[in-house]
Amino acid sequence: MVFPKLPRSFTRKLHKTENKRERTIQGNFLIPVPPGSSLPDDFPKRVSLGEILVDAQTKRILSPVNGLASLTADRTHFQIKQDGAWRTDSPLQITSYTYETFLEICKVGALASLDFEHLTLDQYFSSFKKDGTFDIFLAPYARYNYLPFSNFILDEMPEAFKEFESLIRKIFPNAKIHNEIKPDFIPFKHPDGIPEFFISQKTGSTIRDATTALDSRTVMYLGPETIYHILRMAFYNEPFTRRHLYVCLVDRKGRMDTESRFYLLTNGQSLDFVIKNFDSRYKIASFQSMYEGVNSLDIRSLGNFDIYNHSILLLYERLPVIRNSFACIDCYECNTYCPTNANPIAVVKNNSEEFVKSQCIQCGICTLYCPSGIDIRSKIQGLV
Ligand code: SF4
Ligand code: SF4
Numbered sequence: 001m002v003f004p005k006l007p008r009s010f011t012r013k014l015h016k017t018e019n020k021r022e023r024t025i026q027g028n029f030l031i032p033v034p035p036g037s038s039l040p041d042d043f044p045k046r047v048s049l050g051e052i053l054v055d056a057q058t059k060r061i062l063s064p065v066n067g068l069a070s071l072t073a074d075r076t077h078f079q080i081k082q083d084g085a086w087r088t089d090s091p092l093q094i095t096s097y098t099y100e101t102f103l104e105i106c107k108v109g110a111l112a113s114l115d116f117e118h119l120t121l122d123q124y125f126s127s128f129k130k131d132g133t134f135d136i137f138l139a140p141y142a143r144y145n146y147l148p149f150s151n152f153i154l155d156e157m158p159e160a161f162k163e164f165e166s167l168i169r170k171i172f173p174n175a176k177i178h179n180e181i182k183p184d185f186i187p188f189k190h191p192d193g194i195p196e197f198f199i200s201q202k203t204g205s206t207i208r209d210a211t212t213a214l215d216s217r218t219v220m221y222l223g224p225e226t227i228y229h230i231l232r233m234a235f236y237n238e239p240f241t242r243r244h245l246y247v248c249l250v251d252r253k254g255r256m257d258t259e260s261r262f263y264l265l266t267n268g269q270s271l272d273f274v275i276k277n278f279d280s281r282y283k284i285a286s287f288q289s290m291y292e293g294v295n296s297l298d299i300r301s302l303g304n305f306d307i308y309n310h311s312i313l314l315l316y317e318r319l320p321v322i323r324n325s326f327a328c329i330d331c332y333e334c335n336t337y338c339p340t341n342a343n344p345i346a347v348v349k350n351n352s353e354e355f356v357k358s359q360c361i362q363c364g365i366c367t368l369y370c371p372s373g374i375d376i377r378s379k380i381q382g383l384v
Contacts, residue, residue, distance in 0.1 A: 029080040029268030030304040033071070034059045043078075044070035050239040052110075053078050058118040059308060060110035064241035064267045080268065090237050094163055097234065099130055099171040109233030110240045112308070115143065115195050115223040121230070128217050133174045135213075136220040137202065138165070138227060140180045141193035144289045146246035146312050147262055149224035150181045153231065160235035164227065167234075172220075178202070181224060190291060191339055191363040195221040200340075207340050208358040225311075242266050243307045247274075249282060252317045256290070265310075271302035274313070282315040291364035293377070294320050326372040334366035334376055347379045357383060 033039065034056040047053065047063040054061050063069060067082040097105065103122045105111075111121040128134060140150045153161050161181070169177060180186075180202075191197045199219055200210035213219040222230075225244075232238040245265050249257040265271075274285070285302055286294040287310050296319055334344045344366040346354035360380055367377040 027067075027082045028270070029064055029067075029078075029082065029266070030072075030270075031061055031064075031078045031080070031268035032306060033076055033078060034061065039071065039075065044068055047080065049241065050108075058120065058123075059112065060107070060120065061267075062110045062239050062241050064269075078268070092157075092160060092235055093237065094159065094235060097167055097171075102167065102171060102234070105234055106230070108239070109229075111226075111229055111233055112240060114225045114229070114311075115139075115221055121226070124220075128172065128175075128220055130172065131174055132172070132217075134172075134176075134218045134220060135203075136168060136172065136175050136177045137199065137222070138177065138179045138181050139193075139195070139198055139221060139223045140182070140186050141188050141198065142223050142225040143193045144190060144291070144312065146248075146289075147225075147244055147260065149228050150186070153181060153224060153228055154183050157228075157231050157235070160231040161227070163235060164231055175220070181227070190365070191361055193223065194361050194363060195223070197339065197361050197363070206359065207361060211358070240307065243305075243311065245305065245310055245313055247278075247313045247315065249278070250314055250316045250320070254320065256314075265305045267305060267307035269305050271305055274302055274315070275299055278315060281317050284316040284319050286314045286316070286320075287312065288314070290314070291368060293364075293367075293375075296320070325374050328374060329372055331371060333369045333371060337365050337369045339363065339365060344376050344380065347376060347383065348374055352383055355380070355383065 031053070033054060037054045037056045039054060045068075047069045048066050049063060051063045052060060053063055053069060061078070063080060065080060065082040067080045069078055069080045071077070072079055103126055106120070106122040106125065113119040113121055113124050116124070142149050165177065165179060168175070192201075195214060196207050196210045199205070199213060199221065200207050203210065203213075205213070210219070214221060229240050229243075233240065242264055244262050246260075246262045248261070251257070283299055285297045285299045288295055289312050294314070294316075296316070299315065302313075328345070328348050332345060334348070335341075338344050340359040340361060342356045342359040343354055344360075346352060362377065362380070364377045367375055370376060
C-alpha cells in the first residue's frame with residue numbers, strides 16, 4: 001500500500017526544548033490485542049502496512065508498517081519488527097463511492113468513530129437507514145478540541161472535504177446535512193466537543209432528547225477528527241494506523257502551557273522519544289485531560305502509542321497535588337459552572353434523587369471547580 005503525502009499539518013511542531021535531530025519512530029511496534037479477540041494461529045508472519053492483524057467486534061487492528069508480526073508469549077500484544085521504509089507520496093485521489101464501496105473502505109481502513117467509544121465507522125454508518133430522514137451534523141470540535149482538526153481539514157484537504165459532503169448527500173439522499181465546519185474561527189470551550197452537548201445546543205433540546213436522538217439514529221454526529229481520518233482513507237488511501245498526540249506541559253505551579261504541540265504517531269511505536277525531546281524537568285506523565293483527573297506515570301515508562309486510547313499527553317514538572325477533600329462549603333460553584341444544570345451539589349449532599357442524571361454529560365467541570373476538592377465526577381459515575 002502506498003503511503004500518502006503528508007500535508008503540512010502533519011509536520012510536527014518543535015518545541016524549543018526538543019532535540020530537533022531526534023527521530024520519533026523506532027523499528028519495533030507493540031500493539032495491544034483487543035480483549036476477547038480470537039486470534040488466528042498463523043503468527044509469526046510477514047505483514048504489510050494496512051493488513052488486518054485482528055478484526056475484533058468493535059475494533060480493527062491493522063499493521064502500521066511492513067514487517068514481521070508475532071505475538072508476545074502471553075498473547076496480549078502484537079509485536080512487529082519493521083523492515084524497509086514506506087512511501088509518503090500518495091496524492092489526492094478523488095474517488096467516486098457508492099454506499100457499499102464507502103462502507104467497504106471504512107472497513108478496509110479500520111476507521112473508527114473518535115466521537116463515540118467502541119464503534120467502527122462501517123457499523124455506525126450502516127446503523128442509519130439509507131433512505132431515512134435524519135440530521136447529519138459535521139461538527140467542528142473534537143471531544144476536548146486539543147487540536148484544530150477543522151482547520152486541518154479546510155486548509156489541507158478542502159477538495160476531499162467537498163467530495164465527502166457530496167458523497168454523504170448521495171448515499172443518504174433524505175438526510176439534512178448541517179455542515180458546521182466553517183473557515184471562520186469558532187470559539188471553543190469545553191464541553192462543546194461532547195456530542196450530546198453539541199447537539200442539544202444546536203437543536204435547542206435537552207441533553208436527554210439529544211442523547212435519545214443520537215441513540216435512536218435520528219441524528220448522526222461526525223466530529224472533525226473522525227472526518228479527518230475518513231478523508232485520509234477515502235481520498236488519500238491512508239488507513240487508520242496513525243493519529244495525532246497532543247502534548248501539553250504543566251509547570252510546577254500547575255500552569256498549563258497553551259502552545260499547540262503535537263506529533264503524528266504510528267500505532268504501536270515506542271514513546272521513549274518523549275523523554276529525549278522534552279526538558280528533563282518534566283518527570284510525570286498522564287494520558288488523561290485535565291477534566292478526567294490524572295493517572296500519573298513516570299515519564300520513563302510511557303510504553304507504546306495506543307491509537308485508540310492515546311490522543312493527549314500531559315507532562316508535569318512534578319506530581320500534581322492530590323487535593324485533600326474537605327467538607328462541602330455550600331459555595332454552589334459546582335452548580336454554577338455545570339453547563340447542563342444537572343444539579344451536581346445534590347450528589348454531594350446525598351440527595352441523589354435530586355441530581356438530574358439524564359442531563360449529566362460527564363464533563364468533569366464540577367470537579368474541576370470545586371474549591372473543597374470533592375471528586376464529584378467519581379461520585380456521579382457511581383450513579384450514572
Ligand atoms: S454534573 Fe458535573 S459532570 Fe455532570 S454535566 Fe454537570 S458539570 Fe458536567
Ligand atoms: S463546589 Fe464543592 S464545595 Fe462548592 S457547593 Fe459544590 S460540592 Fe460544595
